[in-house]
Amino acid sequence: MKFNRCRTLLFYLLTSLSSDFLASEEPVMVAIDAGSYRALYLTKDSEETQVDAFFIDQLPVSNEEFYKFVSEHTKWQKSRIPSVFAEENYLGHWVNVINQWQPDINDTDRPVIAVSWFAAKAYCESQNKRLPTVAEWEHVASASETSIRGSHDPDYNQVILAWYGRPTTQRVGRRDQSVPNIWGVKDMHGLIWEWTEDFNSALVSGESRADSNLDKGLFCGAGAAGSADPSNYAAFMRFGFRSSLKADFSLSNLGFRCASNGE
């Protein structure tokens, strides 16, 4: 009897998983207009980085979507991925069911986390997309609900900083529970940190011999005082965080979304 119930449960689990996964829709992408973006650590007079028009996923990639990816591209499965591409904690929140790692059934619609940069990039490439650059990501992230440059709204920073201040002991929230920003993109803040294509290039300055100067620009008070927007403390935190990452890291609050040049 007990065995039977167990089997029924298992059957339910497997069928519901597979049908859910196969039925999942194509992720919605949002068009982002060209714009400019001034790296924080540069001074007010410095030139802005031009960002060309592009498309970005409306939501971060979910556990469900990532599960479908590793089912089709088995070299990225938790049990098979070489250590050069991901550290031990890769997909550490997934559960092992009959020798197969898969998301907990309560996690399917939460953002996938604990994925390395390599795995995130491979996921996007499997969809003929790519990871957004830092400039693209920040361009989208600086929008509030009502303005493209939301960092000038007083509430904008408050909300983000409140999230940064919250301890990450809780489970990552569900996607699509927040109000979209003016582009129509959701969950840029408040759920997870996200990988970018060139996350570690912030520490490189105009030429490699001068790298040491840039650390100051990013982290010192003196550097912040001369920067384009010292009030954008949240963005400083992101830069600090990104520069501490390595591409094989698999952190329990770090996920991603994809971008592309065309729709």
Place this chain on the structure above:
Amino acid sequence: MKKRFIQVILASLLMVNLSQVYAELPSDSVYHLTADWRTENNETIRLSSLQGRKQVVAMIYTHCLHACPVIVAALKHMDAELHARGDSTVSFVLISLTPESDTPEILKAFAVEQNLDDSNWTLLNGAAPDVRSLAMALDIKYKVVDGSEVAHSNVFSVLDEQGSILLQAPGTVAGALKAVATLHPQ
């Protein structure tokens, strides 16, 4: 008929060998990257074909005026120093950070100009996302500045016979000598 039979046997032996080589790649090997690259001789290769010898790997761009000439000079010094110690187990690989401008032809011209020994040096051109992945695997930071200049970490890596990173050192003569000393402790 007999000849054909031998050919089949040889071919299958070769395939077994190849599959063994791939199966045996250590988990931390950079050679798990499966992209195609073009050499300065316009041959298409994968990084895994560099297996079997130690490889000194640096990322450069040929029109660079600052750090790259220093890296290349340092690695040439390292090459000479290894030869002086009777070590012929190490090869050198230069990977372009500006694949659009550093075509195989330009890389070839650079190799000739720099007097790089064709039998021991390989220059590679690859697609931009693959260059980024390799840089990530080697923990090299770079950023295109002003359209064509590239700011990048001034380091090189020594890979063992199967593509695991043995050591990394600054791309200077001092760094090169340190690497030689590590490979040949006295």
